Amino acid sequence: MNAFARLAEDIAREAGDMLLAKRPTMSEVVETKSSPTDVVTTLDTASERLIRSRIQEARPGDRVLGEEGGEAGGDSGVRWIVDPIDGTVNFLYGLPEWAVSIAVEVDGQVVAGVVNVASRGEVFTAALGEGAWLGGQRLRCNTGVPLAQALVSTGFGYDARRRAVQGQVLAEVLPRVRDVRRGGSCAVDLCSVAAGRVDGYYERGVNRWDYAAAGLIAAEAGARVAGLNGRPASPELLLCAAPGLFEELHDVLAPLDPERDA
Ligand code: IPD
Ligand code: CA
Numbered sequence: 001m002n003a004f005a006r007l008a009e010d011i012a013r014e015a016g017d018m019l020l021a022k023r024p025t026m027s028e029v030v031e032t033k034s035s036p037t038d039v040v041t042t043l044d045t046a047s048e049r050l051i052r053s054r055i056q057e058a059r060p061g062d063r064v065l066g067e068e069g070g071e072a073g074g075d076s077g078v079r080w081i082v083d084p085i086d087g088t089v090n091f092l093y094g095l096p097e098w099a100v101s102i103a104v105e106v107d108g109q110v111v112a113g114v115v116n117v118a119s120r121g122e123v124f125t126a127a128l129g130e131g132a133w134l135g136g137q138r139l140r141c142n143t144g145v146p147l148a149q150a151l152v153s154t155g156f157g158y159d160a161r162r163r164a165v166q167g168q169v170l171a172e173v174l175p176r177v178r179d180v181r182r183g184g185s186c187a188v189d190l191c192s193v194a195a196g197r198v199d200g201y202y203e204r205g206v207n208r209w210d211y212a213a214a215g216l217i218a219a220e221a222g223a224r225v226a227g228l229n230g231r232p233a234s235p236e237l238l239l240c241a242a243p244g245l246f247e248e249l250h251d252v253l254a255p256l257d258p259e260r261d262a
């Protein structure tokens, strides 16, 4: 594991421990963002503050992009991409599917990714070219699964108009696959592809901090992580699956007109 992955893991563990020690309540919803369903708790901001201060102490010249605090910092060529709680709604309801997600980018390329699913005691890590790991176990995604036998996870974001379109997309996908899961954390969904717990994952409307770390983890586990028609993953679409299933899923999703979703 490279030094960035080690530092990211230490910080993600500390943030996860802090979050586990606090019991979320509905009163901790301090504000909503893009829509009434897009919530932020005091613990999202506390987690991001902790992570930013640890990065600043260890590497004062680096930049940090975080979901809650935006982008700031120096010009060392290193940028940390932080989702302080991915799966805030689950966190708020006491469901286990949430994670602290930290990625490190050097000159625009993600070289380390850590996803701490603290409620399950699982820390997923990856370093570029060095594989993806869950503790001491090397991860490999499922391969050779045809679309009709694929368990596929997805998510819907917060925007009501987009959700209506995503419902239509789901109606097209559901009859073609084994079944669909909606876990509530993009980072955990991608780690689940890496660990072979689902066969594939797609979502429209995700942001860089949702998938920067777990995208590397899935890729290092052998999955393809990309967008539509050879484009990189973006809010337009993030699709993740082993080669073969990736193309089959892509061909179902591509004609479903992402422009209607804008
Ligand atoms: C959200 C989760 C969710 C996904 C949304 C994300 P947040 O992140 O990853 O699964 O469907 O698109 O915004 O807001 O809980 O950090
Ligand atoms: Ca959020």
Ligand code: CA
Pocket (backbone or CB within 6 Å): 083, 085, 086, 087, 186, 209, 210
């Ligand atoms: Ca997120």
Ligand code: CA
Pocket (backbone or CB within 6 Å): 044, 067, 083, 084, 085, 086, 087, 088
């Ligand atoms: Ca978040």
